[in-house]
Amino acid sequence: MSEVQYPADAEIAALCGQIYKTTSGFTYLDEGADDGVCWALHRTDDVDVIVFRGSVTLQDWVRDLVAVAIPTSIGRIHAGFWFGMEKTCSEVRSLTAGRQVIVAGHSLGAAHASILTGLLVESRIRPLARVVFGEPKPGFRDAAEIIRSVPGRSYRNGYKLHHDLVTDLPFSLSSGEYEYVHPTAIIPVSCRPPDKLITEFGDLAYHGIDLYQEALSALENDKSREAKRAL
Numbered sequence: 001m002s003e004v005q006y007p008a009d010a011e012i013a014a015l016c017g018q019i020y021k022t023t024s025g026f027t028y029l030d031e032g033a034d035d036g037v038c039w040a041l042h043r044t045d046d047v048d049v050i051v052f053r054g055s056v057t058l059q060d061w062v063r064d065l066v067a068v069a070i071p072t073s074i075g076r077i078h079a080g081f082w083f084g085m086e087k088t089c090s091e092v093r094s095l096t097a098g099r100q101v102i103v104a105g106h107s108l109g110a111a112h113a114s115i116l117t118g119l120l121v122e123s124r125i126r127p128l129a130r131v132v133f134g135e136p137k138p139g140f141r142d143a144a145e146i147i148r149s150v151p152g153r154s155y156r157n158g159y160k161l162h163h164d165l166v167t168d169l170p171f172s173l174s175s176g177e178y179e180y181v182h183p184t185a186i187i188p189v190s191c192r193p194p195d196k197l198i199t200e201f202g203d204l205a206y207h208g209i210d211l212y213q214e215a216l217s218a219l220e221n222d223k224s225r226e227a228k229r230a231l
Helices: 009-021 058-065 085-095 108-122 141-147 195-207 209-230
Strands: 028-030 039-043 048-052 069-072 075-078 101-106 129-133 152-159 186-189
Touching: 009 039, 009 048, 009 101, 009 129, 009 152, 009 209, 028 085, 039 085, 048 108, 058 108, 075 108, 075 141, 085 108, 101 108, 108 129, 108 141, 108 152, 152 195, 152 209, 186 209
Parallel strands: 048 101, 101 129, 129 152, 152 186
Antiparallel strands: 028 039, 039 048, 069 075
8 A cells, every 4th residue: 555645834835825826726716705715625645635815805804803702613713714614614524525634724814724623623524634824813712622632733934033923913802711822832933034025014024925835845855854864
């Protein structure tokens, strides 16, 4: 039997970049015309990768700002991130029935990926992993408990004292049970944006998916060199 091949996180970051640029190259693409949730399916022999796009449209940006936590079937979730996700989960379940799944996304798409993970767990479907980049906090601790039952990697780009500010959002007005949290610990990576972007956008310049792609590719190359030295 051939060895099962799963995509490396650098490849997943590239897919998260691809969904911003093209409607081709995916096995299935839902541009979110009906519910505002843009996502795609990338199928390999061994796994389906569900990829969510971040904010592009005015509707996306408006939803980012609807930061009221609402009760859902998986706990209290940011209302703007929740819209459309039950329908999306139903579609994902239909398309990936009997397949192994990895869930991924960048920015708003990272929040959607985390919510989908929770909904799949609620449906007794356990993804292989949740891999997200520049993830805002999707909900409160009750939702995080469900989402973190799936192995998760949440990357945050930064350099020295600076980092992707989107990962700090939304801010919480209280702590404990009613505090917005990341489901799993943040994993720092580093790719410094050009000075021009830093001047224009400040620490938000660290948020671009292209920077996450470069950072993860560099990590993969480092691992490859270390493996060769160990031989």
